Amino acid sequence: MVQAQADIGSASFYAVSEKNKQLLEGFEPTVSIRTKRIGDRLEIRIKDNGNGIPPKVIDKIFQPFFTTKPTGQGTGLGLSMSYDIIKAYAGNLIVDTNEGEGAEFVIQIPVSKWFRSSCCMPSNENSNMKLRVIVLGAGFGGLEISSILSETIGNDLDLTLIDKSDSFYFGFSKLDVMFGRKSPDSVKIAYRNINKHGVRFLQETITAIEPVGKKVITDRGNYEADVLVIALGADYDLSATPGFSEGANEFYTLEGAAKLSKLIPHFIKGHAIVGVTSAPFKCPPAPSEAALLLHDYLIEKGVRKSCKISIVMPFNIPIPPSPDTSQALLTAFKERDIDFIPKHLVRAIDLARHTAILDDESEMPFDLFLGIPKHCAPEVLKNSGLLLNGWIPVDRNNLKTAFPNVYAIGDVTSVGTPKAGVFAEGAARVASASIIAEWEGDSSHSPYNGAGSCYVEFGQDLVGRVDVDFFSGPKPTGTFSEPSEELVIDKRYFGSSRAARWFGV
Numbered sequence: 051m052v053q054a055q056a057d058i059g060s061a062s063f064y065a066v067s068e069k070n071k072q073l074l075e076g077f078e079p080t081v082s083i084r085t086k087r088i089g090d091r092l093e094i095r096i097k098d099n100g101n102g103i104p105p106k107v108i109d110k111i112f113q114p115f116f117t118t119k120p121t122g123q124g125t126g127l128g129l130s131m132s133y134d135i136i137k138a139y140a141g142n143l144i145v146d147t148n149e150g151e152g153a154e155f156v157i158q159i160p161v162s163k164w165f166r167s168s169c170c171m172p173s174n175e176n177s178n179m180k181l182r183v184i185v186l187g188a189g190f191g192g193l194e195i196s197s198i199l200s201e202t203i204g205n206d207l208d209l210t211l212i213d214k215s216d217s218f219y220f221g222f223s224k225l226d227v228m229f230g231r232k233s234p235d236s237v238k239i240a241y242r243n244i245n246k247h248g249v250r251f252l253q254e255t256i257t258a259i260e261p262v263g264k265k266v267i268t269d270r271g272n273y274e275a276d277v278l279v280i281a282l283g284a285d286y287d288l289s290a291t292p293g294f295s296e297g298a299n300e301f302y303t304l305e306g307a308a309k310l311s312k313l314i315p316h317f318i319k320g321h322a323i324v325g326v327t328s329a330p331f332k333c334p335p336a337p338s339e340a341a342l343l344l345h346d347y348l349i350e351k352g353v354r355k356s357c358k359i360s361i362v363m364p365f366n367i368p369i370p371p372s373p374d375t376s377q378a379l380l381t382a383f384k385e386r387d388i389d390f391i392p393k394h395l396v397r398a399i400d401l402a403r404h405t406a407i408l409d410d411e412s413e414m415p416f417d418l419f420l421g422i423p424k425h426c427a428p429e430v431l432k433n434s435g436l437l438l439n440g441w442i443p444v445d446r447n448n449l450k451t452a453f454p455n456v457y458a459i460g461d462v463t464s465v466g467t468p469k470a471g472v473f474a475e476g477a478a479r480v481a482s483a484s485i486i487a488e489w490e491g492d493s494s495h496s497p498y499n500g501a502g503s504c505y506v507e508f509g510q511d512l513v514g515r516v517d518v519d520f521f522s523g524p525k526p527t528g529t530f531s532e533p534s535e536e537l538v539i540d541k542r543y544f545g546s547s548r549a550a551r552w553f554g555v
């Protein structure tokens with residue numbers, strides 16, 4: 051298709067340059083290109099104000115070897131090849147012309163075929179018309195979309211998966227690490243295990259993203275794709291909460307959880323606060339889980355009676371889309387004497403005074419602070435033009451960004467689901483369906499329903515589950531499954547099945 055446009059454009063430029071030679075007063079040679087989507091078709095109009103095409107030759111211009119150019123200046127193949135290429139993509143090429151005034155070529159092509167034609171032009175002799183995809187970030191979303199595209203497109207896929215880290219770990223492993231159940235190294239799964247058809251993993255740090263050209267710059271190289279998938283997750287902005295970056299503890303990074311695993315054993319009396327500093331934050335059940343697991347830990351150490359536990363949360367109930375889950379958590383808090391402080395955020399930390407300052411300026415002294423820092427999009431996105439109000443907006447139906455063939459999935463988006471791995475995974479499925487549909491010249495696939503199941507650690511070695519559905523109905527709904535030993539096994543399977551699927555381990 052690119053060839054066809056180039057040939058038609060060159061015919062138009064030839065026409066205006068020929069007219070220009072006539073030195074007509076006031077004549078300004080002009081060639082314009084306009085593109086427009088009309089339903090499922092793309093229309094490209096290439097218009098010139100050259101000499102136009104005489105009526106007696108109009109029905110010959112798309113025939114091979116027909117040319118109006120002087121001998122030696124044209125093969126007469128450009129327009130006929132363009133016609134054949136456009137027809138091969140189920141399109142139409144028509145021309146509207148007035149002799150002496152100019153001509154307008156109109157290409158109409160199904161959008162899906164255009165995508166295929168433009169995305170699959172070989173970039174070099176060896177690319178063999180493969181679909182070149184770059185996936186930025188190998189977390190939940192990036193790993194899932196890479197797996198699906200590998201399974202579905204296989205030999206025709208040339209996918210580069212980039213992450214700055216050398217290994218993946220589940221978000222919930224941070225709770226295991228924080229309470230000393232597992233070591234940080236034991237929860238990591240090395241990316242070198244990835245062995246998928248058409249997928250290569252690069253451990254590099256992305257330093258710039260150029261969504262128009264679908265170009266990516268890393269600390270080691272420059273890359274270009276037909277399709278770009280941004281799955282960079284959410285980062286943390288410690289400096290947004292006064293006092294936080296001076297050394298307040300958080301359990302939302304593996305390093306933070308590991309640091310806390312060394313401090314928690316020394317907490318034998320006083321006040322522990324699980325404090326949310328800003329919304330949105332990853333895994334809305336995680337603060338409640340941390341409080342319940344801390345309770346168990348202190349019971350086991352025999353020091354619970356000398357310790358107070360509080361949770362500061364911005365919501366009125368722990369899991370707003372599911373009143374049942376929230377009620378079960380509130381009951382569990384009450385039974386364990388955990389103080390739930392709703393509709394508040396920790397605004398600042400005064401480390402010298404060991405005091406959390408809430409958004410109403412009330413003060414809560416603490417001996418142990420388990421913080422949830424303010425979340426933000428990764429720094430590399432700040433100058434990319436992709437962010438709006440801090441996150442990447444996407445079309446909920448297919449996870450497309452405003453830039454053609456650039457998708458965004460998971461925590462980095464503002465799609466409207468919570469920031470959690472299950473939702474990143476669901477978004478990956480929908481984005482891959484859209485990529486595959488367009489690759490196959492189809493445009494139909496199911497839209498994202500924003501549904502996912504979150505496991506909730508209730509302590510006492512029991513796990514509950516909430517199945518949430520954000521987009522199917524007029525408002526989000528959640529169905530609660532009581533904590534049980536079966537769900538402990540279910541959660542274990544959730545992790546092991548992903549590890550097997552993504553890494554073969």
Ligand SMILES: Cc1cc2nc3c(=O)[nH]c(=O)nc-3n(C[C@H](O)[C@H](O)[C@H](O)COP(=O)(O)OP(=O)(O)OC[C@H]3O[C@@H](n4cnc5c(N)ncnc54)[C@H](O)[C@@H]3O)c2cc1C
Nearest residue numbers: 187189190191214221256282283333460461469470471472
């Ligand atoms: C304590 C805790 C418990 C959780 N429990 C659960 C749970 O039980 N269930 C659940 O579903 N979710 C849970 N989550 C949330 C879950 O971990 C995240 O929501 C999920 O990982 C988001 O997936 P993602 O693909 O959007 O991003 P991520 O998994 O965060 O992946 C983003 C990747 O991008 C990479 N990256 C970022 N910037 C760059 C750069 N410049 N260059 C190169 N690479 C870069 C990162 O290294 C990272 O690997 C929990 C989170 C926490 C903190």
